[in-house]
Amino acid sequence: MTWIESVVRRLQRPMQRATPSPQAERLLPTMRQSWRADVPGSAVVFLVALPLCLGIALASNAPMFSGLIAGVVGGLVVGALSGSQLMVSGPAAGLTAIVVTAIAALGSFEAFLASVVIGGALQIVLGLARAGQIGRYFPSAVVRGMLAAIGLILVLKQLPHAVGYDHDFEGDESFVQRDGDTTFTALEHALHATHGGAIVTSLIALAVLILWDRTGLRKLRLLPGPLAAVLVGVGVNALLGLANADWALSGEHLVTLPVIARLSDLAAHFSLPDWSAFARDETWQFGVTIGIVASLETLLSLEATDRLDPHRRESPSSRELVAQGVGNVASGLVGGLPVTGVIVRSAANIDAGSQTKLSALLHGLWLALAVVFASTLLNHIPLAALAAILLYTGYKLAHPKVVRAVWAQGPPQFVPFLVTVIAILLTDLLHGIGIGLATGFAFILFDQLRDPCFTVVSHSGAVLRRVQLHDRVSFLNKGTITRLLEEQKAGSRLELDASHCLYIDHDVLEYIGNFRQIALQRGIDLRLVGFKFPDEPAT
């Protein structure tokens, strides 16, 4: 390279910098580059999703197939329309309580499907109205608390599955379980009903996961740890069967996918909504509930997934609502449960090393194909091996490092975080989030209330106290302003200077305007500078 070339190159450099977007985008993975990671990732998500889809359908008192349909729609339909790269959608544990109530109240599953369609339509409207913005207002501490709580729930709820106590449905997130146990009593019962084969399988699967994570095997993109763990789990179970039939896992300890013998039988599992149900108010009420709750759960999952994304990509939240809405309309029309963005599957997706939404899309495809072609094969997978994957995912979500990081940010972050964790753990996801949000907003409110919103600019001994209002005086500052004015004694002189204000809340302005009269009565020399009261022309 001659010196002239190097000079020319140097001159060109700023020109290149002027168009940063292609360069920045080059840093982010594209499907074309990352399919090697996304395809195996999709297999992991599929394996995790399979028992969850079935378990949630079971818990919803709905046909087993409706969970799988929701899983397929969540992957293929929502995946295709969503702007999120890593979030996985599908049937959600958080909705089971609503689904059970709705099916019972509406009288039939088909009538319930009409509500799902309505809920989906509402989500499309919400998305078009840009309601996704609400997602930006979830306090960070609450979202982190939710992730940690889900991690803990995964560990606590999967421990029974890992030792072969497969009583509760897969994917339960509530403290009080359907089988009457709570999270903790289930643990105790599990201790008395362990299954040797399950313990061996889950321990070996866990060992595989840790081995993959801690050694160079992590770089084996075509065989991510969770996938290896499942394969080893199936192998271990087969070997156990050869050695001692008592130890082999079978029946409820394995994935139990309904077997479809002939393709023509498939059609029987789809159902259409009961169109007459649209005429009933209740259908609409449940539809609106589903639409709102599913949207909230989606937005929370979206925030959480973006937080876990190693590339820190921000997903468009309103577009996500539209995608979810289309997904729910589709799911409802063919006989599926409602879908939402779901955290456990998304976290497993990220853990498996997926980079783009190709993995979410493909997991839907695998679910569809598995039902038709591979059910007998998949029914060999021990739940204990899947429990190992979820235990490990849960451990990462609730890692002490996470807790320590929030602790270091002080009580205003840690208290809402802890409240969210405990509330979710002891109730369920939606109620817990509600309590967490209330706490989070209380802290934000308290913080805003403490905001001084003014600076005293006069000298400390000055006869005239000069107070300069900050550029923004919000409704939350009304308490501070009221206190300032109320504490003035007769004969005191106070100057309030609003000339630096860009915004004063209407109520605050009104209060100050009214206080002029009170100041006269109390003998307070109140001087207002730079105020524009709405009732008088600006001077």
Next chain:
Amino acid sequence: MENLKRLFETNRAIVSEITSKDPEFFARRAGKQEPHFLFIGCGDSRVPVETLTGVAPGEMFVHRNIANQVRSVDLNLLSVLQYAVEVLDVKHVIVCGHYECGGVKAAMGSQSYGLVDHWLAGIRDTCSRHEQELARQPDDERRFRRVVELNVLRQVYNLARTPIVQGAWKRGRRPMLHGLVYDLQDGLLKDLVLEIDGNDGVERMLGTGRRSIGD
């Protein structure tokens, strides 16, 4: 020493006379001072402004120098002004000159008195600005009186131009500036310009008194 002794004796006599009528008179005024006036006057011993106006202790903040000058580099005056305006929140700032002022007379003449010549440079400036008007005065006595008045108006203007007063006016019509002159012969205060509480007031003063202060 005799004179000094008299000061103490008189002081005690006055205090006892006041406290016999009002025992709390001084104690009451020892607290926070919240004067309404800042008085900028000449140091001349013949201008006993507090006595003449009857202000009680605590009512007037006073700054005096030779020929009641307001100069933008005078740290002493600026400190007094800032303290009075921003801490004591005075309502009125008065510049008060007086006829037969020695400082003005010195500035009008050609004799040298040392350092004070520098101090009075502003008055010589005022004289040259108003040369024509002063030349029209019938006699030296009238001319002297006119320079005293012009000097007061000039100092009011200087006062208005200080960042301290400008800053205060930006927040409201406080303080008000007043220009007065005191006549030693009859002991009366005469107003030259009153109640200037903003730059519009300064404009008015310049307009009506363009000849007076010549800008």
